[in-house]
Amino acid sequence: MANVNPRPGDPAITPVLVAEHGLTPGEYEKLVAMLGRMPTFTELGIVSALWSEHCSYKHSRNLLKTLPTTAPWVLQGPGENAGVISIGDGLAVAFKIESHNHPSAVDPYQGAATGVGGILRDVFTMGARPVAMLNSLRFGSLESARGRYLFGGVVKGIGDYGNCVGIPTVGGEIVFDDAYEGNPLVNAMCVGLMHKEDLIRAKAEGVGNPIIAVGARTGRDGIHGASFASEDLSEASDAKRPRVQVGDPFTEKLLLEASLELIRSGHIVAIQDMGAAGLTSSSAEMAERGDVGVTIDVACVPVREKGMTPYEILLSESQERMLVVAHRGRESEVRAILAKWDLAAAVIGEVIAEPVYRVTEGATVVAEFPGSRLVTDCPRYSPESREDPEVAALRAADVSGIAPLPDEIDPAWTLLTLLSSPTIASKAWAYRQYDSTVRTNTVVGPGGDAAVLRIRGTNKAIALKTDCNGRYTYLDPRVGGRIAVAEAARNVACTGARPLAITNCLNFGNPRRPEVFHQLKEAIAGIGEACIALSTPVTGGNVSLYNESPRGAVYPTPVIGMVGLIDSLEHITRSTFGTAGDSIVLIGDTGDELGGSEYLALVHGVVAGAPPACDLKRERAAIDALLDAIASGHVASAHDCSDGGLAVALAECCIGDQSNPTGLDVHLGDLGDVSPRGALFGESQGRFVVSSPAPASVMRVAERYGVPARVIGSVRPAEDGFHIKAGESELDSDVASLAAAYHAAIPALMSSERLWSNAARQPALVNA
Amino acid sequence: MKFGIVTFPGSNCDYDAYRAVVDSLGEAAVYLWHKNHDLQGSDVVILPGGFSYGDYLRAGAIARFSPVMHEVAEHARRGGPVLGICNGFQIACEAGLLPGALLRNESLRFVSAPIAVRVENANTLFTSGYADGQRIVLPIAHGDGRFTADDATLDEIEGSGRIVFRYVDDAGEATAAGNPNGSSRNIAGIINDGGNVIGMMPHPERALDRLLGSDDGLALFESMLARVAA
Numbered sequence: 001m002a003n004v005n006p007r008p009g010d011p012a013i014t015p016v017l018v019a020e021h022g023l024t025p026g027e028y029e030k031l032v033a034m035l036g037r038m039p040t041f042t043e044l045g046i047v048s049a050l051w052s053e054h055c056s057y058k059h060s061r062n063l064l065k066t067l068p069t070t071a072p073w074v075l076q077g078p079g080e081n082a083g084v085i086s087i088g089d090g091l092a093v094a095f096k097i098e099s100h101n102h103p104s105a106v107d108p109y110q111g112a113a114t115g116v117g118g119i120l121r122d123v124f125t126m127g128a129r130p131v132a133m134l135n136s137l138r139f140g141s142l143e144s145a146r147g148r149y150l151f152g153g154v155v156k157g158i159g160d161y162g163n164c165v166g167i168p169t170v171g172g173e174i175v176f177d178d179a180y181e182g183n184p185l186v187n188a189m190c191v192g193l194m195h196k197e198d199l200i201r202a203k204a205e206g207v208g209n210p211i212i213a214v215g216a217r218t219g220r221d222g223i224h225g226a227s228f229a230s231e232d233l234s235e236a237s238d239a240k241r242p243r244v245q246v247g248d249p250f251t252e253k254l255l256l257e258a259s260l261e262l263i264r265s266g267h268i269v270a271i272q273d274m275g276a277a278g279l280t281s282s283s284a285e286m287a288e289r290g291d292v293g294v295t296i297d298v299a300c301v302p303v304r305e306k307g308m309t310p311y312e313i314l315l316s317e318s319q320e321r322m323l324v325v326a327h328r329g330r331e332s333e334v335r336a337i338l339a340k341w342d343l344a345a346a347v348i349g350e351v352i353a354e355p356v357y358r359v360t361e362g363a364t365v366v367a368e369f370p371g372s373r374l375v376t377d378c379p380r381y382s383p384e385s386r387e388d389p390e391v392a393a394l395r396a397a398d399v400s401g402i403a404p405l406p407d408e409i410d411p412a413w414t415l416l417t418l419l420s421s422p423t424i425a426s427k428a429w430a431y432r433q434y435d436s437t438v439r440t441n442t443v444v445g446p447g448g449d450a451a452v453l454r455i456r457g458t459n460k461a462i463a464l465k466t467d468c469n470g471r472y473t474y475l476d477p478r479v480g481g482r483i484a485v486a487e488a489a490r491n492v493a494c495t496g497a498r499p500l501a502i503t504n505c506l507n508f509g510n511p512r513r514p515e516v517f518h519q520l521k522e523a524i525a526g527i528g529e530a531c532i533a534l535s536t537p538v539t540g541g542n543v544s545l546y547n548e549s550p551r552g553a554v555y556p557t558p559v560i561g562m563v564g565l566i567d568s569l570e571h572i573t574r575s576t577f578g579t580a581g582d583s584i585v586l587i588g589d590t591g592d593e594l595g596g597s598e599y600l601a602l603v604h605g606v607v608a609g610a611p612p613a614c615d616l617k618r619e620r621a622a623i624d625a626l627l628d629a630i631a632s633g634h635v636a637s638a639h640d641c642s643d644g645g646l647a648v649a650l651a652e653c654c655i656g657d658q659s660n661p662t663g664l665d666v667h668l669g670d671l672g673d674v675s676p677r678g679a680l681f682g683e684s685q686g687r688f689v690v691s692s693p694a695p696a697s698v699m700r701v702a703e704r705y706g707v708p709a710r711v712i713g714s715v716r717p718a719e720d721g722f723h724i725k726a727g728e729s730e731l732d733s734d735v736a737s738l739a740a741a742y743h744a745a746i747p748a749l750m751s752s753e754r755l756w757s758n759a760a761r762q763p764a765l766v767n768a
Numbered sequence: 769m770k771f772g773i774v775t776f777p778g779s780n781c782d783y784d785a786y787r788a789v790v791d792s793l794g795e796a797a798v799y800l801w802h803k804n805h806d807l808q809g810s811d812v813v814i815l816p817g818g819f820s821y822g823d824y825l826r827a828g829a830i831a832r833f834s835p836v837m838h839e840v841a842e843h844a845r846r847g848g849p850v851l852g853i854c855n856g857f858q859i860a861c862e863a864g865l866l867p868g869a870l871l872r873n874e875s876l877r878f879v880s881a882p883i884a885v886r887v888e889n890a891n892t893l894f895t896s897g898y899a900d901g902q903r904i905v906l907p908i909a910h911g912d913g914r915f916t917a918d919d920a921t922l923d924e925i926e927g928s929g930r931i932v933f934r935y936v937d938d939a940g941e942a943t944a945a946g947n948p949n950g951s952s953r954n955i956a957g958i959i960n961d962g963g964n965v966i967g968m969m970p971h972p973e974r975a976l977d978r979l980l981g982s983d984d985g986l987a988l989f990e991s992m993l994a995r996v997a998a
Contacts (some may be wrong), residue, residue: 159878163909164819166780250778250822342777433878435909437974437981438817440784454979456787569979 002358002365007310010041017041021048027379034373042359043367045311047374049224049277050284053545056378059511060543063382063524067538068531073500074539079289081122081202081272082192083539085501087565089458092196094128097136097189097466097505097561099544103244104186108153112186113161113247117319119190120165121273124256125322127200127263128192131439132453133162135172135188136466136505136559140181142422142749147176150184151430152750158188159433164249165256168442169434170451172466176422177601179470182549187505187542189561191464193455200263202272202282204290204325204351209269211283211294211349212331214322214338215255218279219304221245222317232510232548251320251343258341259322265337267330274321280314282323283349284357288372295358296349298366310359310366325351381511388515395475399594399609404677411647411680411724411731414603416741418644418681419651421602425745426656447656449494449575449640452566461566463497469643470555472611475596477519481526481558482614483685487642488562489534493623494638494688496571496630497564499534504541504560509553511545519556520545527558533616534623536562571630575639576657577664577715582636583695584653584666587702587709588622588687590646592678598643599681614685618707622686625705629690634697641687647680647724647731649689654715654722655739663735666713666724676729691715769997771797772810774840774856776831781817781853781973788973789814793989802834811996812849813840815856817909817971827870827912828858837863849893849996850965854910857957857967866960866967867925868917873910874950880909882981883948885933885956885970886940892959893995894966895932897987903940904984906970913949913969915958925958933957933968 011017018028021044031039031047039047049055057064069077075092076084082096100115116133123130135158140147151174162169172189204211222245262268270290272282279301287294298313308316324345326334331347338345352358357374359367407413418424431446443461444452450465467488473480489499504527509516531537541561547554566572577584594600595609629635641649646668654662671679692698695711702709713724722738724731771789775782782799789797798808807813820831831837837859844850844865852860860866873879882905887898898904917925925931933956937946942954949969957968972985 156877160911163878163880163911164778164780164822166818248822250819250824253778253780253819253822432881435878435880437880437907437909437971438780438784440787440974440976440980443979572979 002368004040004365004368006040007042007366013038013041013044018044022052023048027051030379034370034377040367042311042314045315046280046367049280049315050374051378055277055281057543058379059381059383059545060506060520061380063521067524067528069537071535071537074537075199076539078538078540080540081125083501083503084126084199085539085563086196087460087462090196091455092194092199093462093563094123094126094192094194095189095503095561095563096122096540097187097503097559098122098542099505099507100186100188101183101507101544101547104154104184107244108150109157110244110246112154112157114245114319115186115188116158116161117247117249117252118273118275119188120167120252121275123190123192124259125202125271125273126192127198128194129260130167130190130192131441132191132451132464133167133169133188134451134464134466134561135169136468137174138180138185138557139176140178142176148750154186155430155433161247161249163435165253166438168436168438170436170442171446171464174427174430177470179555182551183547183554185507185547185554185557187559189466189503191563198263200271202270202286202289204286204292204294205269207351207353208328209351210326210328210331210347211296211351212324212326212334212345213301213348214324214345215343216251216318216320217302217304217344218313218316218321219318220308220312220316223312223315232546245317245319247319254341254343255320255322258338258343261337262324262334265333267333268324268326270325272323274323276317278314278316279323284374286323286325287357288375291372293352293354293356294349295352295360297360297362299362300346300348302344302346310361314359383512383517384514385518385521386514387518391475394608395610397608399600399606400592402604402606405603411729412733414681415647415651415731415733416737417603418598418648419738420741420745422746422749424598424644424648426743427746428743429746429750443572444495444574449491452495452572454569459569461569461572463492463495463564463566465491466559466561467491468557468559470557471601471607472596473523473558474555475611477522477556478526479611479614481523482530482616484558484560485527485530485534485536486614486619486685487640488560489536489623490640490688492562492564493626494573494575494640495566496573497566498627499536499562499564501539502531502536502560502562503539504558506543507547507554507557507559508545509548516553523556523558530616533620573630573635573638575653576637577653577662577691578636580662580715580717582691582693582715583711584664584713584715585690585692585695585698585709586687586712587626587690587707589684589708590674590679590682590687591684592674593682593684594678597645597681597683599645612683612685618686621705621707622688625702625707626688629698629701632697632701634692634694635690636693637691639689641689642683645681645683650724651722651738653689654735655742658743661718661735661739663716663718663720663722664713665716668712668726671727676726679726680731769795769811769993770809771795771812771814772800772807773797773814773816774800774802774836776802776820776834778820778822779816779818785814785816785973788976788989792976792986793993800836802836805835805839807839807843812851812992813843815850815852815859817854817856820855820859827855828862831859832863841865844965847962847964849992851894852967853971853973854969857969858912860965860967865965866958867921868915870912871914871916872912873914878911879948881948883908883970884936884946886936886942888931888934889929892932892963894988894991896995897991903936905982906972906985907974908948908970910969913951915951915955917952922952926953928961930959930961931955932959932966933970
């Protein structure tokens, strides 16, 4: 071990400084014991970043270990930059979802843009070319100026970044709820395609191999971003705006092309994004995976400004940078590829035999840790877990007795209210700002149940979706976790795709509060159960904790990003009705399940009751039946029944495609114990609305799988109107009114907003 | 017939143009690197969409100074066909191959959608496969698509039949409702006075397959094939 001394000018290590770095006294003791001495300021900074929640998963790792992660088609599970699954024909799909919640709360434009940039890099560092982006977004109400500012800024940030790099943004979900007022959630998912043999892992190997910094220069932006993301948001968070990074999608595009060329050149051993905690985490993690030592000389790192200290260089989160381990002797070839793309490359270190993580500044050692203990000795916690009794009481509440409002005499009023609520209404205002067709593979873009992309050179397609219902998860975290997976699977299945695997982004509050840790534990258990039942293992993801503001914690929101495979292009199925005269078949059972529903929250302002039951065997059977019916050619359209229940699902089938609106005539028949509003607006799981010219065939298939299915009506021309009879209740509307409510709601709310329009158009110039 | 597709740093529709030529037309295509002074014997040059040089300074403003643009201009002067799509249209205007300029969309927002355009002149190298007045659907995806020029220039290009495509509404009329970006006179695409350089904001290379929503772009490529090969 080398002699490590404080650098001249370093602050003294005091308990206050340690606390400012987010280390508990216990964690500090652990660090001292590992080093056998006091850490230097630089070392304290390194540990502060690597042991932050964001990098270390210290409160979630023990729980994540319980998730199923294997299947014959999984080529790479959790632990790498992205998961990878095989889709046959020698091809593989790399995908991952990640949060950028905290940065987006203080700077929605840059926060969202750099979130997109980071997840793109995670995918192309696996050797895959990114082919699609999805986003799972949560905001407070659009009635507030701040809500509109955040929504508008995030959408523009996502669009400007993805559009410029040239990756189509094809789907996702957007939810508006007061629970996210103080803490918006911005989760970005990237999906890439590769030949299996191009798969590369971020594992440093080969003593003597050079470590090369590639791409943008290192500046002072984003220092301690990972630590910032590991604490609650507060009034002081705005003062931490400098911890938000600034993105440059143009450099990202060059870096993408250069990285893929590097990977295919055979000149490099490993490559990793310098993401959260920058150079520190990328170098330490690559060394740990390869079980080798590394030495990095910060004096060799290309910087944007003079006088940067080792501390700053190591912890900078400047964007669009990569760390590469090359084969020794190939440095000039690597440089030539980067020069072609006008990017810089500098050898900043090498892989060494000595089991040590060492940082030097020229000849002086400024930080040194034994072996890979920096990563492996990270603390892990399983804190106390206890359900909030208030939540238990809410769940136990009987919501069936809540008296209908006078307006509800006409269920069309209720339906129009739901269709015009921003959570259910068309999100075209947002996705029209995203290029969804570049790369010419998008068969079903934003607005469908799941996005569908054809795979060139094959007769296959992939289906992609993100899903989560935070309100369900709040009321019952285990059921909410199950439903998040099941709903994503249903959406994917509606396009004709067999669900294959998931990535997850777990957005929760402060895990040191027992009621939050309870939510995390239960939700992960629910996700695991559903993944086993649906044969969709977890291939990776991200945990975002401390999503709390002075207004409290967000709803626990475990977002699921799912990938499915369509075997034949002929099986691609859309969610909207196509042809008047087709029969409408409801697959699945309807209970009187209003608990946790959009209806109760929106119409009655009530968040209570047990969320709908999620019977995973039945979910699996319903999905299998639907896929069989689609493959047999009996299904004209298929749509998942979710927020707003059957009435909303039916309306969406009629008005979702503005160029081809249809009407319908539906009789739900004998409702049994189910109330009319339960039948119309309850959110029973495991249901699909299918249209078919051959309903008897659909029902025969369903019967084979033991899945209830029945004809409830038929598709009509739009001018015939929209009629549903549910017991004694009759819902009548003209189709144009439904369409107007659904399509005009968000544009009307956003029409006066120009706040973000001129914001940071040319981000790189801001920092240059 | 050989199509040369220019790759500038930041081009991102070069691949789509390449696939369009090779897969949908069955013709030869090569990528032309922006740093080279070489069109590799291309019969047709495509300036593809994207964000060349990150749209820094102004969309297309830096790309026009790329080495390859010298050869593209020479090719155009010789009467060689040039197809500028989206960012390629912006570059062609910046390079003086076409009149006018593309400004930020009137909404100040990026707009991505399938959009209806009307063929205003079916008697060009690029549009002979369409009928005059035909309404076709092509995707647009741009933030700076508002075509503008002084009135004299607009009158001149309109009077000489050089407005090739106009944005139209559901009824096929060139109204404000049908105009997605505020372009002067609903202009979606124009052609130079030599009839060999076209610039258009909609993406014909993304509309070659019904599976992806529209194959209305196919006739544009087939028109070029028929006329250039003849």
